[in-house]
Amino acid sequence: MDSELFPRERAQVAPGAVHVPDWVDPAHQRELLRACRDWARPPAGLRTVRTPGGGTMTARQVCLGWHWYPYAYARTVGDGDGAPVKPFPAWLGELGRRAVADALGPAPARGAAYDIALINFYDGDARMGMHRDADEKSEAPVVSLSLGDTCVFRFGNPRTRTRPYTDVELRSGDLFVFGGPSRLAYHGVPRVLPGTAPAGLGLTGRLNITLRVSGFPDAT
Secondary structure, eight states, X not given: OHHHHSOOOOEEEETTEEEETTOXXXXXXXXXXXXXXXXXXXXXXXXXXXXXXXXXXSSEEEEESSEEETTEEESBOTTTTOOBOBOOOHHHHHHHHHHHHHHHOOOGGGOOOOOEEEEEEEOTTOOEEEEOOOSOSOOOOEEEEEEESEEEEEEOOSSOSXXXXXXXXXXXXXXXXXXXXXXXXXXXXXXXXXXXXXXXXXXXXXXXXXXXXXXXXXXX
């Protein structure tokens, strides 16, 4: 009941990890959704990610800037249609920089340019196991934006996939940033809550836009 009566407050979930509710307003959520739908179209569109052990991730993915596959990056979709990865737009990088400044405050060390986006689509049955975002060379904070259905986001620690961890409810428009001592923390999505997306958004399921700085020598 309280969550319906009072605005949700921003929270530091762990050192360097901050949840900012309702950071993206409804109009900009719709703009982001339109962009995601364009990015999801082939070539280099939405795909099912296959793990080295032969399994598949239940969340489907499209990448911008650099193509991620378990557990490396490339400029082409080698585990899909082989097309060049879609470019990373400058406006998305600016959104990432603003998100970090709003969540963690401005700092010279956070001036690196965002050049990777991993966009994951979750239907009602999709999950994401506990993992670390450890394939980049940069220690710049990770930016996570949520659209559509609410999910349970499990944010842990840098040492183990198990406890201690904190479960955070991420709703459409929420921002989550993690850097510093939490940059390599394990995290995952154990559950999506179907039917919880805003009625005016026009999305069934959940989209997560994750922005990262590659730190690769040939990054532009």
